[in-house]
Amino acid sequence: MELIDRYLQAVKWMLPRKQQDDVVRELNDEILSRVEEKESVLGRPLTEDEQVELLKQLGHPMLVASRYRSQRYLINPTIFAIYWMVLRLILAVVLVAMSIAAVAVAATGQGLGKALGILFQYPFAALSVFVWLTAVFVVLDIIQVKFDFFSKWDPRTLPKLSKNKPRHSMLESVVGLMLSTILGVWWLVGLKHQFWIFGPGYAALHFGPVWQTIYPLFVVLVVFSIIRGSADVARPGWERGRTWFRLIYRVLNLLVLYFLYKATELFVPGSASPANMNEVIKGINSAMHIGVLVVAIITVVQMGQDVYHLIRDRFDGGQRAIACFF
Numbered sequence: 244m245e246l247i248d249r250y251l252q253a254v255k256w257m258l259p260r261k262q263q264d265d266v267v268r269e270l271n272d273e274i275l276s277r278v279e280e281k282e283s284v285l286g287r288p289l290t291e292d293e294q295v296e297l298l299k300q301l302g303h304p305m306l307v308a309s310r311y312r313s314q315r316y317l318i319n320p321t322i323f324a325i326y327w328m329v330l331r332l333i334l335a336v337v338l339v340a341m342s343i344a345a346v347a348v349a350a351t352g353q354g355l356g357k358a359l360g361i362l363f364q365y366p367f368a369a370l371s372v373f374v375w376l377t378a379v380f381v382v383l384d385i386i387q388v389k390f391d392f393f394s395k396w397d398p399r400t401l402p403k404l405s406k407n408k409p410r411h412s413m414l415e416s417v418v419g420l421m422l423s424t425i426l427g428v429w430w431l432v433g434l435k436h437q438f439w440i441f442g443p444g445y446a447a448l449h450f451g452p453v454w455q456t457i458y459p460l461f462v463v464l465v466v467f468s469i470i471r472g473s474a475d476v477a478r479p480g481w482e483r484g485r486t487w488f489r490l491i492y493r494v495l496n497l498l499v500l501y502f503l504y505k506a507t508e509l510f511v512p513g514s515a516s517p518a519n520m521n522e523v524i525k526g527i528n529s530a531m532h533i534g535v536l537v538v539a540i541i542t543v544v545q546m547g548q549d550v551y552h553l554i555r556d557r558f559d560g561g562q563r564a565i566a567c568f569f
Contacts, residue, residue, distance in 0.1 A: 257308030
């Protein structure tokens with residue numbers, strides 16, 4: 244029964260990962276037991292309207308998930324799942340906004356300390372969000388008890404079934420987004436202030452002019468990486484979207500690799516470079532061109548795999564639609 248499966252899926256999304264399988268299994272047994280009992284009385288399968296009424300009796304998925312949660316804090320269990328979902332979403336949005344601000348500072352060459360300083364303010368921003376949102380939900384809890392907002396809920400509005408399971412937890416996605424942002428900021432600042440990349444070796448080795456020529460492309464790559472990471476946070480099970488993001492990201496990488504391959508000098512001697520360093524740098528440039536070519540070939544192959552997955556998923560979706568039609 245698709246409607247019941249959608250209901251169980253909605254409850255599962257509201258639960259901590261460790262509880263999901265056990266709770267959904269228990270709830271599924273309870274629902275099937277009720278369905279069998281009603282069908283034995285009626286002598287026929289339940290209609291969609293009868294399934295809707297049964298699910299309404301169980302309650303909104305958010306309320307059901309809240310009953311299984313051990314955390315309560317200041318929020319009533321009836322709306323705790325909503326509170327937790329909204330809190331995570333807002334914290335993710337704040338992180339993305341601060342990440343983009345840090346990238347903007349890095350792209351203007353204002354220094355690594357100033358750019359990372361924006362990111363290091365995130366714990367204080369998160370604490371502020373937690374305090375204000377908790378206060379708002381305490382008030383909403385009082386209001387919803389009086390007006391009973393969930394009484395008009397219709398199970399037909401449940402999200403469609405998703406065949407993909409999230410590969411990462413919310414924490415993993417947020418940490419991944421934070422780390423990719425820090426690395427992106429470091430890279431953008433390093434291209435402007437090369438000591439952050441080469442360290443003491445900066446006196447002997449510099450980036451060639453091409454790196455500054457394609458600097459806007461690197462900014463686009465870092466911003467797109469943040470958007471891609473935020474999509475993982477907001478919709479962890481969105482595999483089709485993840486594939487599209489991955490494909491676009493690889494196209495941008497391929498464009499960068501093209502410019503690097505066409506450039507004659509990827510690295511040039513520094514102001515304090517020893518006389519015999521020129522031959523070493525020539526060897527480094529030759530090796531880098533070979534490396535760039537190899538990475539480009541691998542990227543093209545990976546793009547082909549992404550395109551194949553997109554076409555396969557589209558074809559499978561069409562086949563399912565035809566099967567349902569007939």
